[in-house]
Amino acid sequence: MTKKVFFSLSVFILLTSGTLFSQQVVPQVFIAYVNTTEILDMIPDKVQATKDLIALSDNYKKELELMQNEYNKKYSDYITYQASLAENIKLRRMQELTELENKMEQFMELAQQDIESQEKAMLKPLKEKIINAIKAVGIERNFTVIYDLANPGIAFVSPDAVDANPFVKEKLGIR
Numbered sequence: 186m187t188k189k190v191f192f193s194l195s196v197f198i199l200l201t202s203g204t205l206f207s208q209q210v211v212p213q214v215f216i217a218y219v220n221t222t223e224i225l226d227m228i229p230d231k232v233q234a235t236k237d238l239i240a241l242s243d244n245y246k247k248e249l250e251l252m253q254n255e256y257n258k259k260y261s262d263y264i265t266y267q268a269s270l271a272e273n274i275k276l277r278r279m280q281e282l283t284e285l286e287n288k289m290e291q292f293m294e295l296a297q298q299d300i301e302s303q304e305k306a307m308l309k310p311l312k313e314k315i316i317n318a319i320k321a322v323g324i325e326r327n328f329t330v331i332y333d334l335a336n337p338g339i340a341f342v343s344p345d346a347v348d349a350n351p352f353v354k355e356k357l358g359i360r
Contacts, residue, residue, distance in 0.1 A: 214329045217322075217349035221315055222335040224350060225308070227359045228315075234307035241303060245296040252292060256285045318356040322349055 225231055263278045270278070323331050331349050354360070 215327060215347065216330050216332070216345075217326070217328045217347040218332040218334055219319060219349045219353055220334040221312070221319075224315055224353055224357070224359070225311060227354065228311055228357065229359075230311055231308070234304075234311070237307065238300060238304055242296075242300055245292075245300070249289065249292060249296070252285070252289050256282065256289065259285065314357065315353065318353045319349070322352040322356055326352060 259278070260282055263275075263282065267275065319331055322328070326347075326349070328347070328349065332346070
């Protein structure tokens with residue numbers, strides 16, 4: 186009889202532990218996506234940064250035009266008076282023209298580098314602001330993952346995924 190009780194008790198324990206194990210809660214996964222490029226373009230500070238970069242670029246263009254005008258004048262003078270100049274003077278003027286060309290090329294490279302570094306400096310705090318807003322939305326809305334559609338590594342977004350752009354825009358105060 187003890188064997189029957191022991192066997193019944195063992196079966197009961199196995200059945201109850203199996204049902205308890207099978208009822209274990211599997212965490213639900215919530216996936217959302219954003220498009221940081223779209224959000225960045227809507228931030229008012231980005232508009233001002235773009236205006237500042239355009240103004241900087243225009244300043245560089247004006248300076249380059251001055252250099253180009255100086256070069257054109259010297260080149261024109263050289264061509265006009267070339268026949269009447271002594272050989273040493275011709276060589277010196279050709280050297281001046283070559284130096285001006287090199288200066289313009291260096292100027293263009295430095296201008297491009299400066300514009301790029303200014304752009305990075307202006308956009309970095311805006312991008313950090315977006316990242317912080319995305320993290321806050323992820324925590325508040327209990328998302329497991331938020332993908333960025335601006336990232337070219339994402340090949341597929343499920344139609345069931347939640348668009349978190351409105352939440353991030355709300356967090357940033359963008360309409």
